Amino acid sequence: MPYQSTVRGERFAFADLRELLAKANEEKSGDELAEIAAASQRERVAAKRALAEVTLAEILANPVIDPDNDEVSRLIVDSHDAAAFAELANLTVGEFREWLLDDATDEAKLHDVRWAITPEMAAAAAKLMSNKDLVLVAAKIRNVTRLRNTLGQRCVLAIRLQPNHPADDLGGILLSAVDGLLYGTGDAVIGVNPAIESVDTVASILHALDRLIGVSGAPTQHCCLAHITTQLAALERGAPIDLLFQSVAGTEAANASFGISLATLREGRERVLEHHQRRDVAWVGQNVMYFETGQGSALSADAHQGVDQLTCEARAYAVARAFDPLLVNTVVGFIGPEYLLDERQITRAGLEDHFMGKLLGLPMGCDVCYTNHAAADQNSVENLLVLLTAAGCNYFMGVPCGDDVMLSYQSTSYHDGAAMRKLFGLSPAPEFLAWLEQRGIFADGQLSLAEPASHPLLGQLESVLADSSAN
């Protein structure tokens, strides 16, 4: 159906919902790269005005990608909660934005309608919202998940420890991890991106992390962020898997370019759940999946099918929420300036992604980051970090001094996590906090360790390492 609107006497027309959504997006270099962006600021506003008049029922009835050709579209249709949708169906996107912001729309209400809201509706609302709106609505919502500890409660800020090493050296990885634990990070997960995608490497990293958790007693989970098939092959060979990781995107074709389908994820999850029953671990929940996403990933695989990168990202969350993940984070500045040009676009995308993920029911975290060829720096990271903490983001990354020595990009640091907790009065996951206090790293809920270099945990490293290399 064609859409139109007039801005200052100039009439703009949009052929279909997909075009309207794309042109209503805030400025993103990726949409320009895909040649689907608004050609002028006036056209952008015209698209926003036209989008504001579209009802949610109309969005539901007009999938941006045909469900006959795309399993993500089918998933969205099949998992839609028609009963809860009744009260939203006739709202226009403009009214939906106001409903989301309304003080009467509280956390319980938003929780009840999460499966009535499709990714395209969440994306449409984001396109009409300011940065502050995105923070305000997201801050209402807490999505709590559990595996070896409990994450996402109000007043909790978790940190993923990311102790990567350019050659997967276990000593280097474990020292980075212990250093992070001594800042109170690692409650979200201790998650290593392997440099070498081999079953042996992944298995040895998993064994080492498992031993570190065993020896230290830290109530947290580990993960080695290899391809899902590599992790499962490691599991097959006896490696312990806490969290099964995979990058996901918002179209079937983009997921295929990652070498996965919904069936791959479903089978993997079932295998890990079964594996957990056989392990002697005091699990406190069954959220066993970890997903990463990011605007531009579908386009970079040439699999966006004319859909803008914000809407594609929202659809990736439909994939994620089908598998009850413990953690989901957008990797917001990683992809490079051809998708998110500069600090302004990265900031916007981070806030959009977090808002949409929370609205769709996800335990949303964020890798607030940038590469050195984007117009951004550590101040950009710190700005978005503060904004997302205000928005109630579940977790951030903890990378030594924010410098990932394997992936060559800059993210947030152990220090940054400590700073946000202090600034906003937030705590680590409760089970993890109890451990930190018991180990003398925290006192009275605060980071208190003054001399990490002399903490006994460092002394225990040698035994972990000896066991790991013997393995």
Place this chain on the structure above:
Amino acid sequence: MSKKSSINRDAPLPAVAAKALAALRARTPARLVVGRAGPSYRTATQLELREDHAAAVDAVQTEMDLVRDFGQELVDACELFEVRTLAESKAEYLKRPQLGRQFGPEAQAAIREQCPGNVDLQIAIGDGLSAAAVATGVPALLPLVIDGAQQHGWSVGRTFAIRYCRVGILNEIGELLAPRVVVLLVGERPGLVTAESLSAYMAFRPRRGHTDAERNLISNIHARGIPPQRAAERILALAAQMMQAETSGVAIKEQLPGQAIGKQAPRIS
């Protein structure tokens, strides 16, 4: 990693832990046990990070300059000349990668005029995302590759440098000159640990429509990675394999030692 770290190296440590810590620190370039000022960095850490970021950003933004970067002698000896892709500025190059994969008519004419076609090995130098990597890596590497190729008895084309270059330009070079193997020496996206990482992307008879699946890559050519002599040996061995198999890419054995999935370092293709 930096020379002057801020950490509490003076703090008394149990002997065993101190020894273990020192041994482990030597195993990773990560910035560990750096201490803190409240919940933030010590000043020394803060300034080290700024310094390393400055070097990385400068590496991206600096324009390649043949004489300054390679020296007059090498420019003369190899008869190096320069062409530009369709990107007209660094900013445009960063924002629109597809422009860095194509030549305009002027560059095409210059290459056709100055380079012999149908050679066994054609080498090109691309600034990519780090002019510093090219300036640091090419002067040692290029003569080794050219000499080695001649020792193999291969005909070697005239090397040229490409400003605002992406890896996909390999296809254009293949279309213009029809060499058997093309080697593109190109600067990778700089990190804070090094801003000087050079890569060699290689393809057998590249032509329009080829993707990374038809290419091979030797990456991490820099002071703390693969040294020039070793890089040259690998480039020549790979070229010989390609010529023998008459193909390149996934069918050829020397491949990436494995790529990180998840956050996958996007290369500059």
